[in-house]
Amino acid sequence: MTLLSVSNLKTSYGKTNVLTGVSFHVDEGETYALVGESGSGKTTLIRAIAGLAPAQEGSILFQGHELRGLSDRKMRPFRKDISLMFQDPVGSLSPRLTVGGLITEPYRIQGMNNRDLNSEAIRLLEMVGLPADMAGRYPFQLSGGQARRVGVARALALEPKLLLADEPTAGLDVSVQGELLNLLNDLRDQLGLSMLIITHNLNIVRHVSDRMGIMYLGQLVEEGTTEDVFHHSKHPYTRALLSASPKPDPHAKMDRIILHGDPPSLLKRPSGCEFRSRCPFAKDICKETPEWNETHGHKVRCFIPLS
Amino acid sequence: MTAPLLQIDGVTIDYNTKKGNLHALRDISFDVNKGEIVGIVGESGCGKSTLISTILQLLPQNAEWKKGAINFKGKNLITSSEKEMRDMRGKDISVIFQDPMQSLNPVITIGRQMVDIQHRSTSPYAEKWQKAIEMLSMVGIADAETRLKQHPFEFSGGMLQRIAIAMALMSMPDLLIADEPTTALDATLEVEIIKRLKDLHKEMGCSILFISHHLGVIAELCQRVVVMYAGSVVEFGTVDEIFFNPKHPYTRRLIECDPGHIKERAKRLPTIPGEIPDLTEALEGCIFQERCSESIAKCKTATPPLVSLGQNHQAACWLNHNQEPE
Numbered sequence: 001m002t003l004l005s006v007s008n009l010k011t012s013y014g015k016t017n018v019l020t021g022v023s024f025h026v027d028e029g030e031t032y033a034l035v036g037e038s039g040s041g042k043t044t045l046i047r048a049i050a051g052l053a054p055a056q057e058g059s060i061l062f063q064g065h066e067l068r069g070l071s072d073r074k075m076r077p078f079r080k081d082i083s084l085m086f087q088d089p090v091g092s093l094s095p096r097l098t099v100g101g102l103i104t105e106p107y108r109i110q111g112m113n114n115r116d117l118n119s120e121a122i123r124l125l126e127m128v129g130l131p132a133d134m135a136g137r138y139p140f141q142l143s144g145g146q147a148r149r150v151g152v153a154r155a156l157a158l159e160p161k162l163l164l165a166d167e168p169t170a171g172l173d174v175s176v177q178g179e180l181l182n183l184l185n186d187l188r189d190q191l192g193l194s195m196l197i198i199t200h201n202l203n204i205v206r207h208v209s210d211r212m213g214i215m216y217l218g219q220l221v222e223e224g225t226t227e228d229v230f231h232h233s234k235h236p237y238t239r240a241l242l243s244a245s246p247k248p249d250p251h252a253k254m255d256r257i258i259l260h261g262d263p264p265s266l267l268k269r270p271s272g273c274e275f276r277s278r279c280p281f282a283k284d285i286c287k288e289t290p291e292w293n294e295t296h297g298h299k300v301r302c303f304i305p306l307s
Numbered sequence: 308m309t310a311p312l313l314q315i316d317g318v319t320i321d322y323n324t325k326k327g328n329l330h331a332l333r334d335i336s337f338d339v340n341k342g343e344i345v346g347i348v349g350e351s352g353c354g355k356s357t358l359i360s361t362i363l364q365l366l367p368q369n370a371e372w373k374k375g376a377i378n379f380k381g382k383n384l385i386t387s388s389e390k391e392m393r394d395m396r397g398k399d400i401s402v403i404f405q406d407p408m409q410s411l412n413p414v415i416t417i418g419r420q421m422v423d424i425q426h427r428s429t430s431p432y433a434e435k436w437q438k439a440i441e442m443l444s445m446v447g448i449a450d451a452e453t454r455l456k457q458h459p460f461e462f463s464g465g466m467l468q469r470i471a472i473a474m475a476l477m478s479m480p481d482l483l484i485a486d487e488p489t490t491a492l493d494a495t496l497e498v499e500i501i502k503r504l505k506d507l508h509k510e511m512g513c514s515i516l517f518i519s520h521h522l523g524v525i526a527e528l529c530q531r532v533v534v535m536y537a538g539s540v541v542e543f544g545t546v547d548e549i550f551f552n553p554k555h556p557y558t559r560r561l562i563e564c565d566p567g568h569i570k571e572r573a574k575r576l577p578t579i580p581g582e583i584p585d586l587t588e589a590l591e592g593c594i595f596q597e598r599c600s601e602s603i604a605k606c607k608t609a610t611p612p613l614v615s616l617g618q619n620h621q622a623a624c625w626l627n628h629n630q631e632p633e
Contacts, residue, residue: 037493037494037495037496038464038493143582144351173350173520174350174520174522174564175561175564175578176350177564177566178564178566178576178577178578179578182576182578200493200494202494203565203566204566207572207573207574207576226572227572240495244495244497244498245494245523245567246497246501246521246524246526246527246567247523247526247527247568248523248526248550248562248565248567249526249568250527250546250547250550252526252527256498258495258499258502259495259499262466262496
């Protein structure tokens with residue numbers, strides 16, 4: 001069953017076109033990862049889904065309901081089902097509220113005050129593996145990993161159906177990163193959550209997501225099961241990203257595609273295939289705009305896909 | 308064999324805090340040879356940044372030097388005067404910081420900043436400007452002449468970091484300290500910076516002290532690696548020894564935890580249970596003991612010394628003593 005279906009979503013700020021037609025869907029119980037570098041529009045996309053960024057065109061269907069263009073008041077009931085974990089773990093927690101106050105705030109906002117908030121706080125803290133006495137602490141007293149867990153507890157307080165996670169492990173040490181990903185995996189199994197994770201860290205994607213999409217300049221360029229994308233990537237950009245990640249092995253043979261130049265400015269998008277300005281394999285045909293090319297659910301937007 | 312360029316010998320630094328003395332660095336010893344790239348790897352709070360500040364003698368007011376020496380080109384930096392240090396910073400030792408946006412002045416053009424940094428040179432302005440153009444082209448920024456007239460906000464993060472590298476190398480330093488220079492960058496830009504650093508290192512031959520928490524980057528760039536945990540050096544050796552023959556349980560756990568190491572999809576990722584010990588407390592025994600799955604009785608009572616386990620490999624762990632009695 002499709003839970004979230006985004007089609008041809010477009011967002012622009014003035015003349016800057018940030019998203020230029022993004023389509024993908026997330027099934028129930030599925031984890032979908034969106035991967036891309038800074039400025040590829042990942043955060044804008046996730047915020048548009050949560051109703052925090054504008055979207056001028058396209059549609060966002062959640063369980064069959066159109067979310068695009070809803071007023072704040074009409075959006076509110078959906079916020080119970082769609083929750084968001086922000087990128088900056090400490091910055092997204094109000095410094096004036098205690099941890100207990102923070103993680104029970106969703107109940108107050110949704111008018112669900114009739115329950116025992118203290119015991120809810122303890123239940124949520126336990127769920128994310130934090131001690132109960134943490135409820136009395138303030139955000140500045142937390143470590144980065146603890147602040148992340150508080151963010152998870154708050155996002156899951158209302159038992160959402162879909163969790164949107166913006167760079168859930170950014171800024172965490174490797175050992176703590178593993179703990180957080182294990183926690184997300186466990187909670188997904190326990191609660192039957194669907195997750196949309198955006199990240200630029202390919203190493204973590206492999207262990208959490210079922211399907212993934214690669215974004216470049218506000219558009220998906222490749223999409224498929226995580227297995228397929230990792231082992232049979234077809235788009236040169238995907239291949240470059242996969243090969244860019246340095247391996248913890250001094251003897252690793254680097255069969256690397258090094259991209260030259262920086263990503264182009266969103267105000268000066270290349271014509272035709274937008275990746276051609278950095279693509280080492282670009283040919284004349286790439287001056288045209290490539291369409292999706294699909295085989296067995298593995299889609300790529302490239303004229304000369306790699307084998 | 309010539310003497311190492313930088314020799315850190317038993318450096319111990321405390322911070323005076325409200326909670327008491329925080330032992331930020333405990334008996335740190337390692338060396339950097341001329342022309343060598345040495346990596347320092349460790350998680351947040353292990354003392355990487357304090358170590359850099361100690362080398363540069365830029366420690367905050369509440370830092371207290373307990374013991375140790377830092378020899379750089381035959382001079383002890385800890386006993387050097389502020390004037391001597393000023394002469395050395397930016398000339399013999401330069402630094403690249405983590406966030407390029409914050410290490411450049413936003414309201415002054417790149418060109419002006421690149422000329423200003425040559426303040427020690429007596430050559431005329433035009434020559435300094437020419438040097439700036441050369442350096443900028445060297446780090447792969449096209450159209451350097453026009454670019455010099457622009458401000459930092461007109462560059463992308465990757466370009467700014469390359470400019471920071473160009474500025475750090477302008478004085479042809481003997482030692483370049485790179486403090487997580489690729490952490491703020493995307494993967495494709497990260498590999499570009501690493502490649503650029505490697506090329507420049509070949510060309511200029513300076514020593515590099517490269518600080519990172521990213522094992523992949525360390526493996527690719529460095530010749531020798533220092534592994535730090537909670538203010539101590541737990542292991543020091545060549546990249547091959549550290550990655551293929553780690554002799555400290557912390558190094559082994561750290562390598563296991565790196566998701567880049569796990570090829571197949573894992574339902575559960577390995578972690579290191581527990582947290583870094585409270586550094587304000589006087590610790591008995593091995594600092595990693597509480598989180599170590601391999602600890603033995605001795606680990607609780609005595610601090611293991613950093614001992615040599617063959618050429619170019621040192622580790623501080625009692626387990627090694629059982630196998631090879633010293």
